[in-house]
Amino acid sequence: MADRRAYDPAVPRQPRRLRFVRTHDRSRSWVHAHLVRLAWTDALVVILAVSIAQLVRFGADSALVPNGAGNAPAVVVSAVLIVSWLFALRACQTLDRRIVRSGSQEYSRVVTACFSLFGALAMIDLLFRLNIARGFIALALPVGTIGLLLSRWLWRQYLTHKRSAAKNLERVLVVGSLNSSIPLIERVMARPELGYRVVGICLPERSGMRNSVSVGGFDIKVYGTFDQVCSSVEEAEATTVAVTSAEALGHAAMQALSWDLEGLNVDMVVAPGVTDVAGPRMMVRPVAGLPLLHIDKPRYEGANRFRKGLVDRLGAAAILCVLAPVFAIVAIAIKLDSPGPVFYRAARVGINNTAFRMWKFRSMVVDAESRKASLYTKNEGAGVLFKMRDDPRVTRVGAVIRRYSVDELPQLLNVLGGTMSLVGPRPPLPEEVEQYDGRVARRMLVKPGMTGLWQVSGRSDLSWEESVRLDLSYVENWSIMQDALILWKTVRAVVAKEGAY
Template sequence: MALGWTDFIAITAVVFVAQSVRFGFDTEPSGSAGLPVTAISICLIVAWMVALRVYQTLDRRVIGSGSVEYSRVVSASLSVFGVLAILALALQLDVSRGFFAMALPVGTVALLVSRWLWRKWLARRRSDGDFIERVLVVGETRSATHLISHLVARPELGLHVAGACLPTARMRPAETALIVDDAEVGVFGDFDDVGAAVQACGASVVAVTSAEALGHAGMRELSWDLEKVGVSMMVSPGITDIAGPRMMVRPVAGLPLLHIDKPQYEAATRFRKALVDRGGATVMMLLIAPVLALIALLIKLDSPGPVFYRATRVGMGNAPFRMWKFRSMYRDAELRKQELLDQNEGSGVLFKIHDDPRVTRFGKLLRRYSIDELPQLLNVLGGTMSLVGPRPPLPEEVELYDGRVARRMLVKPGMTGLWQVSGRSNLSWEESVHLDLSYVENWSIMGDAAILWRTVKAVVTKEGAY
């Protein structure tokens, strides 16, 4: 309810500000339709609010998690203005295009910022134990443990594991405990005890992780029983690293089958991403050109050597390229690397050391705020990198890839990515690869926008940077 009122306040404020900027305080009829300006504004507000409801932006299942919430807000905003443009053209209404051109982007940004602020507030409250749903996990021990581990690690999702029903409970005393990541989860029997377990642990949601173990009849009867007591049911498809936009339930011969779309990094989608990359890099280069020149001067004054460092990395399709960076080390860094191998703190083939003695005084500042990576905008303009993507791998790292890991080479590496906003140097090699694969499998424009937003926070807080 509060979120809906916030949407209404944001839209109303933006629309009437746009009206006052475009028309002043004149409320006389505007355009060939002869409608008062205020009437047009009210119609726009109503249409916008209706569009937000049609796109289910207040669905509690998407509020506070993932990029779907933001995507729905943007889609609703674009659709309402698209419909209004069509009506204006069909009815030959001579309304001010400047008014709508001002209200659309500002209003959409206001809604997104409002949602983001609410999400931060909700995450804090959920971490404190408020606004949560109690979940009963039902399934085989292995799959149930996997889901419980994810939910325990993400308290901001608001899904608190209240208990579990496992087939192994038949061989152990009732109400024993399952230990997952130092969290103790009560076991309330086996699959035949789900109804009683819901009442015992006060669950409002039942999450089934092993539908095949319950069988078709068991799943149907369970859904009916839960419907009677007002408890919702979630079913895990048993597929990891696949996000919602690629999944769709498709009824076939009376059976609900989960349809998994191909990863969206081909044809028109790739062209759209390239357009965003080139346009964004061009704007950023123009805006920060004076800053880049100043940094180059300071590098030259700090230590002898070139301004830039060009490292060999492997890009899309295993094609090698030269990646631009500001030099942050002394010229003999590669020669001194052999002397420091015993101090390596990196994972896999990555070489990392806290307080690396090869880093220059000014280079430490560059690395702390990831400023040394700004020249990679040249790679984005040249088409070898993207603004957002997997981490650019070393050639020797790619040689060790198996078939699973090699999928990260299906897209261009990025200046930033999930690895950048999830810990950077604090991540293990396996964790970095997992995040890269998740990005490749579930790429979307809105996901890229969310990562860019989170990158700003990661850079400012210096999280995982050294």
């Protein structure tokens, strides 16, 4: 029988003993199965990587691996490496169910485990002068690391496919006021690949309570008040309780709710009240028995900037070498298609509002800027942006290179010169920057990028507000692993021609 008492946050509640709800266990059995598949795949990838390294380095008939003390049995050396590698993956918690399904942290932990293991092996080899064949180790590391990352990505694609068919989803019961709950529900509904489905909501009070709440064109059922969360969990068969109004519940009620949920296979998550801040900037610290969320300020200077700049320049140089033939072909096509220069030097604003000239392949007629004013009535861009789906100023070759974002490749020269980054916020026009308010101006704290979250999330199809939110999210939570994921997603977005015009 559900407890129908009026909720009073000032009165501590005693935890109620509830029966175990087996429907929750059945609905979440896929989590265990997914982790088991990951564990077996990790083992197969590591065994395969070590076997390939041994075969390439020592040949099929080799039974011994040379080292400083003589010769060690190849099977023993390979077995020790395999066991150590798998132990490193577990030690770095690469199978933590909280991170294996979304975000970049899963990939980051895999890379950390791999490089930590081989760093430790290098130090042991140096200290004890084992002189184990370095070619064997040098081959196993990249093959295994790439294989592990690829296998994790493939399993994510499989999971995303399942979620698109409304399977393997977390059933979320939201607990909070409408003002705090609706933004969470909207974000979750907009990203079904994250695997969350909001099945209901519990509101603070009963007075004037409605039967459902409309969010994004969907009706979310109202199950009760804060005092009826546990009975609502049973009724909705929820697997996750998301609290968005912790301050309204109070400390005693939050503690009681966590006790009530102990007997159920249900996760409890609490929205901290800040948006687009995640990763290493957030840390929970207990102070006088209270868990306080410590949010560190973004770090744009020092080692972080040096590391990002080094990766940018090395990456840009490598890409330019590979794409040199493409540059030549595009340059010839532009010259033959229309009169004018091959490149277009666009005025842009970079880090700390510093102006620079951005390189692009010319995709429009030479007098495009002078004709822009007459086209403002047909502007399809979001916010202060000017965009047209069928811009008459675009040349025939320009339409093709824009469709595949080839016109932006010369920005690699800006990356080499240090005015841009491979990944970052969209490089704005001077007239755009003049209209920025204090919040939007935070985009200028880092270098603009050739690609970014805005590029892999819809590009020209995004609203102005969503573009700003994605740029600010990147600025607030930058990491090397996030850059790598964005670059990978950019290739997919360009091939699919998503939002490009």
